[in-house]
Amino acid sequence: MAQHTLEVIVENSPGVLARVAGLFARRAYNIERLSVGPTSNPETSKMEIVVNLDGHVLEQVIAQLDKLVNVISIIEILPDEVQPIVHDTQPDYQN
Amino acid sequence: MSAMNGASSLVASLEAAGVDVMFGIPGGAILPAYDPIFSSSIRHILVRHEQGAGHAATGYAQVTGRVGVCIATSGPGATNLVTPLADAAMDSVPVVAITGQVPSLAIGTDAFQEADIRGITMPFAKHNYLITDPADIPRAIAEAFHIASTGRPGPVLVDIAKDALQKMTDFNYPTSVSLKGYQPRTITCAESITDAADLIAQSSKPVFYVGGGVIKANASRELFELAQLLGAPVVTTLMARGAFPDSHPLNLGMPGMHGTVAAVTALQKADLLITLGARFDDRVTGKLSTFAVNAKVIHADVDPAEIGKNRFADVPVLGDLKHTITALIPALKESLAKNRPDLTPWLRQMNSLKTTYPVGYDIPTDGSLSPQYVIERLGKISGPQTIFASGVGQHQMWASQFISYEYPRTWLNSGGLGTMGYAVPAAMGAKVGAPDTTVWAIDGDGCFQMTNQELTTCALNNIPIKVAIINNESLGMVRQWQTLFYEGRYSNTNLESKRVPNFPMLAEAMGCIGLSCDRPEDVDATIEKAMSSDNQPVVVDFRVNRDAMVWPMVAAGTSNDEIMIARETAPDWGSQEL
Missing domain, CATH: 3.40.50.970 (Thiamin diphosphate (ThDP)-binding fold, Pyr/PP domains)
Structure with missing residues (x-):
């Protein structure tokens, strides 16, 4: 399984880290690495989450993360490519 | 805008949200709110246990389609709401729970009747709030009702510190709610509707797999029209009973662990599942790897995380079901005009199963009550x-x-x-x-x-x-x-x-x-x-007789193909060429 890095923009409010961490825990997804930091907007924070998941499970992680009301956007950072995959507030299933 | 304390602001917010009834029990931390409740237009029904308040809010919501409201105090009052809120989450019921919390300065000190109900409900609540500033109350209530009732409905909890209820504030109920991280899609993408219609028109053994989402979306009438149009069999899950009339000849009944032979077999043998607001729950699919192995799947749901969660969707259709089905009807008419498969053999097989294996029971021979x-x-x-x-x-x-x-x-x-x-x-x-x-x-x-x-x-x-x-x-x-x-x-x-x-x-x-x-x-x-x-x-x-058993039955973890109609009795598949 390849490592995937998700850049998650969240509301800068109490309890958001617990929501994200809790979601990973209860759905039995493993977090490889996690960092949280500020963004240029004081109302939001940026989480970088590295996971060892692929395909269907990775899609589920993103879909479930996206359901958290405090999660604003999810971008998958691809190591070797310039263009990141942008997951807006609703995943696009239409291809 | 008018000056009042947080408690009055809470009750004014609930009134502004259109609440006409709530179920609850007062206690220390929520007590300030019960003073304005005493003179409010909202009917408050004093229950005997907070769990009763939560399930009553759920029952109210399921019957009316409106948001059910329950209210309790901190600590045990709040934890007694945990079961009904988890219940509402699993069945997608719009419920707003208001709980009192210990004063903000006491939070985290293990104060009397303190429980972190926001943390406790975080795993299953659709969203929740801890309010310590009275100025935040109207917005939190407006957002809670919006989140609970839109998209896939669910429970939202608003926990309010006692001092936030006591302090003075300006009441200003927001006229609209805008949440950057919560924008449920309602309008269905036209392309996915066309794909779904085309796939249906190519199918000779389709079945409507109808879940509770059809009822949540108030889309029964649309479903009726769609089912009549195609003339394909319909199965209604435990959460969808009543979404399509049981008396209708196309209705094969409930699928799943205790479903009818016809409904279970229809899903198993179909070449297409037209899934509407259902979630491929284990009680419906049985052993997932053997579920409907030859079927393609159209999965229409308002929750993107449900689509493809348990079963790959060949055609995902994201959007509000009422809109989806409404759009699917003309699209399907168009597709069927080009190609109308003959469903007669499939319907004949399913009707034969329905007639041969109706749900039934044995009358006890000892004269006891069945x-x-x-x-x-x-x-x-x-x-x-x-x-x-x-x-x-x-x-x-x-x-x-x-x-x-x-x-x-x-x-x-x-x-x-x-x-x-x-x-x-x-x-x-x-x-x-x-x-x-x-x-x-x-x-x-x-x-x-x-x-x-x-x-x-x-x-x-x-x-x-x-x-x-x-x-x-x-x-x-x-x-x-x-x-x-x-x-x-x-x-x-x-x-x-x-x-x-x-x-x-x-x-x-x-x-x-x-x-x-x-x-x-x-x-x-x-x-x-x-x-x-x-x-x-x-x-x-x-x-009643205590030895009566529920049949048919697909034992937990086994394949739907192993459905039993009575103890150690499988249906006679001999005459069925499926």
Whole structure:
């Protein structure tokens, strides 16, 4: 399984880290690495989450993360490519 | 904008949100809110246990389609709401729970009646809030109602520190809600509708796999039109009973662990599942790897995380189901005009299964009362307008199997969480939401002993529900599993409830009419007697045979292909070329 890095923009409010961490825990997804930091907007924070998941499970992680009301956007950072995959507030299933 | 304390701001916000009734119990931390509640236009129903408040809010919401509201104090008051909120989450019911919290400076100190209810409900609540500043109350309430009722509905909890209720603030209810991280898609993408229509028109063995989402989206009428248009069989899951009329010839009944042979087989043998607001729950699919192996899947749902979660969707259709089905009807007409597959052989096969294997039961030879017969008569005598709420277990399955549901929102049960004790408080909430409709709780003797205290609430607040206790003096479903899988070793499933308690006396003690019945020939008269009283709750103790079992059955973890119609009896597939 390849490592995937998700850049998650969240509301800068109490309890958001617990929501994200809790979601990973209860759905039995493993977090490889996690960092949280500020963004240029004081109302939001940026989480970088590295996971060892692929395909269907990775899609589920993103879909479930996206359901958290405090999660604003999810971008998958691809190591070797310039263009990141942008997951807006609703995943696009239409291809 | 006007100045008031946080408590008044809370109640004004609830009024502005359109709340007409709430269920709750006061206590220390929420006490400031109960002062303005005393003079509010909102009807507050004082329940006897917070769990009752939560399930009542759920029952109210399921019957009316509006947001159900419950309110409790901090600590134990709040933790008693955990079960009904988890229940509402699993069954996608719009509920807003208000809880008092200890004063903000005491939070984190293990203060008296402190519990981190926001943290406790985080895993299942659709969203939740901890409010420590009274200025945040109107916005939190407006957002809570918006989140609970839109997209895939669910429970939202608003926990408010006591000092935020006491401090002065300006009341200013927001006119609109905008949440960057919450924008449920309602309009369905046109391309996915066309793809779905084309796939349907190529299919010769399609089946509508209808879930509770159709009822949540108020899309029963649209579904009816769509099903008529295609003329394909329909199965309605436990959460979708009533979404499509049981009397309709295309309805094969309920699929799943205790589904009909026809419904289970239709899913198994289909070449296309037209999935509408269902979620491929394990009780429906059986062993997932053997579920509907030859079927392509159209999966229409408002929740993007459900699509493809358990089963790959060949055509994902994201959006509000009412919009989806409305758009699918003309698209399908167009596709069918180009190519209309002949569904006759498929329908003939399914109808033959429906006729050969209807749900049925054996009448006990010892003259004792058959639980299925009681439930069947309840359905027949009460009629299709009646609302039924059931507990969880054998009686729930029989109530789903042996009552004909013709309309949406007439069948309430705890499908996802499987909450024993759901029936009485949910029926109470349903009756409050639909006061002119007959509401029957069909409960087991085990379930009934978990939440019957709310009958006192019903008696005192003019909520005349009717309760049929299907008393088999056992935790019946567990006993059935012990019969089938544990060699009849009945460990701790014997409740002895034909001896103690005396249910009719218990009912009378709570201000209800108490009746009992243990002979088949008395069933109709007893039901009619219960139906004749409409100003007092009625409880009927139906003392039934304890050995009756729920059939058909797909044993947990096995394939739907291994459905049994009775103990060690599979359907005769010999004549069926599927």
